[in-house]
Amino acid sequence: xxxxxxxxxxxxxxxxxxxxxxxxxxxxxxxxxxxxxxxxxxxxxxxxxxxxxxxxxxxxxxxxxxxxxxxxxxxxxxxxxxxxxxxxxxxxxxxxxxxxxxxxxxxxxxxxxxxxxxxxxxxxxxxxxxxxxxxxxxxxxxxxxxxxxxxxxxxxxxxxxxxxxxxxxxxxxxxxxxxxxxxxxxxxxxxxxxxxxxxxxxxxxxxxxxxxx
Amino acid sequence: xxxxxxxxxxxxxxxxxxxxxxxxxxxxxxxxxxxxxxxxxxxxxxxxxxxxxxxxxxxxxxxxxxxxxxxxxxxxxxxxxxxxxxxxxxxxxxxxxxxxxxxxxxxxxxxxxxxxxxxxxxxxxxxxxxxxxxxxxxxxxxxxxxxxxxxxxxxxxxxxxxxxxxxxxxxxxxxxxxxxxxxxxxxxxxxxxxxxxxxxxxxxxxxxxxxxx
Numbered sequence: 001x002x003x004x005x006x007x008x009x010x011x012x013x014x015x016x017x018x019x020x021x022x023x024x025x026x027x028x029x030x031x032x033x034x035x036x037x038x039x040x041x042x043x044x045x046x047x048x049x050x051x052x053x054x055x056x057x058x059x060x061x062x063x064x065x066x067x068x069x070x071x072x073x074x075x076x077x078x079x080x081x082x083x084x085x086x087x088x089x090x091x092x093x094x095x096x097x098x099x100x101x102x103x104x105x106x107x108x109x110x111x112x113x114x115x116x117x118x119x120x121x122x123x124x125x126x127x128x129x130x131x132x133x134x135x136x137x138x139x140x141x142x143x144x145x146x147x148x149x150x151x152x153x154x155x156x157x158x159x160x161x162x163x164x165x166x167x168x169x170x171x172x173x174x175x176x177x178x179x180x181x182x183x184x185x186x187x188x189x190x191x192x193x194x195x196x197x198x199x200x201x202x203x204x205x206x207x208x209x210x211x212x213x
Numbered sequence: 214x215x216x217x218x219x220x221x222x223x224x225x226x227x228x229x230x231x232x233x234x235x236x237x238x239x240x241x242x243x244x245x246x247x248x249x250x251x252x253x254x255x256x257x258x259x260x261x262x263x264x265x266x267x268x269x270x271x272x273x274x275x276x277x278x279x280x281x282x283x284x285x286x287x288x289x290x291x292x293x294x295x296x297x298x299x300x301x302x303x304x305x306x307x308x309x310x311x312x313x314x315x316x317x318x319x320x321x322x323x324x325x326x327x328x329x330x331x332x333x334x335x336x337x338x339x340x341x342x343x344x345x346x347x348x349x350x351x352x353x354x355x356x357x358x359x360x361x362x363x364x365x366x367x368x369x370x371x372x373x374x375x376x377x378x379x380x381x382x383x384x385x386x387x388x389x390x391x392x393x394x395x396x397x398x399x400x401x402x403x404x405x406x407x408x409x410x411x412x413x414x415x416x417x418x419x420x421x422x423x424x425x426x
Contacts, residue, residue, distance in 0.1 A: 010223070012414050012417055012418060013410065013411070013414045015413070015414065015417060016409070016410045016413035016414060016417075017407075017410055019413075020392070020410075041394070042394055043394045043395075043396075078417065079413055079416070079417055080416055080417070080420050085416050087412070094311045094314040094315055095311050095315060097311065098307045098308050098310065098311030098312075099311075099408075101307040102307055102308060102408070104408070104409050104412055107409050107412070107413065109416075110409075110412055110413075110416065148416075148419065149412070149415060149416065149419060172419035172420070173415045173416070173418060173419035175411065175412060175415055179233070181254070181255055181256045182256075183256075189415060189418040189419050191411055191412075191414065191415045191418075193406070193408070193411060194230075195312075195315070195317070195406070196229070196317050196320050196323075197226065197229045197230055197233075198226070198388065198404055198406060199300070199317055199320070199323055199362070199388060199404075200228070200229035200232075200292055200320065200323075201225050201226045201228065201229060201404065202362060202386045202388055202402060202404045203292065203293055203298050203322075203323065203361075203362065203386070204225055204228060204229075204291065204292055204293070205225060205386060205402040205404075206361065206362060206385035206386035206402050207293050207385070
């Protein structure tokens with residue numbers, strides 16, 4: 001896919017959501033959808049939806065709305081839904097364990113193929129049917145399994161050291177569940193998911209909202 | 214805390230991060246910090262930091278930087294760090310279980326006090342030392358434990374029905390780990406954490422980045 005304008009991160013994060021909701025509309029037999037209908041289903045205001053879509057050129061016609069199948073095809077290609085992305089998980093603690101069981105089973109195009117943990121034996125072991133190796137074998141196994149992305153659920157202490165090795169391989173993207181802010185080159189994308197921060201932000205919103213009303 | 218301007222959600226999500234990094238600077242004995250230093254530590258550009266801070270009025274002096282202790286006090290109050298917020302978790306499956314074990318132990322001001330699961334007996338049971346009750350007791354136990362926020366890790370199928378009960382209580386905020394977009398009144402805040410969407414967005418970023426280079 002080619003594009004000139006830089007897509008904001010907030011828009012990027014909504015793309016898979018559009019794809020999911022368009023599939024729902026298609027499943028209900030709907031052929032066209034307006035930004036207003038998408039807005040109501042997705043709880044995002046319709047101006048935001050129109051602006052997001054505008055980054056990708058003319059996706060709809062005025063007064064007609066959007067063609068559901070056309071948009072599904074467009075997002076399927078944009079989001080590489082036809083290709084499988086292999087993922088490695090590093091750090092099989094509580095959260096890592098839960099993510100291995102979860103294994104993004106609702107998505108067809110991603111799978112955790114291999115995991116790493118400092119307690120795993122050299123010959124490997126299995127957790128939720130996924131092979132787990134010690135960090136010594138990181139580079140070797142990531143090449144062997146054709147891994148493109150890593151989920152980082154290690155301790156804060158080890159986060160940067162493991163990251164330094166991942167960017168050398170190089171891995172293309174890291175989903176970072178540690179509270180550390182990782183140093184990476186521009187060619188590696190990091191998605192920070194810090195559950196404590198999210199909860200703190202929610203507390204702020206909930207308490208400030210109450211003060212207003 | 215009083216403020217007039219509406220704070221953008223992206224800024225809100227960074228507030229706890231500022232607080233955390235300011236504590237790091239204080240722990241290293243630093244008395245002042247520039248937006249440039251914060252920028253390097255947090256991997257956020259300094260213009261964003263100055264704009265975020267500007268929502269809260271004059272927090273620093275030109276050419277002097279920010280007073281670390283003053284900012285810590287400011288964010289501590291803004292983020293209600295002196296009060297404990299009681300949290301309930303609903304749905305003790307794989308992810309719910311991991312979150313009970315995790316229990317935001319790095320934060321001093323939040324704790325999961327009670328959980329709910331459809332398989333729990335009426336008299337309750339314990340998971341990771343946290344009492345778990347069946348959903349029949351939701352309203353009763355949330356009142357008993359003084360719960361303000363709920364973490365939703367139920368199935369998609371039950372998400373809206375449980376939400377409808379939570380907003381009636383009323384609960385102030387919901388951290389939603391289900392893929393559903395919840396219908397809530399304006400007085401209830403929802404923080405959506407959809408791990409599949411985050412992973413899809415990361416794939417998009419990683420693949421598009423590669424195409425550019």
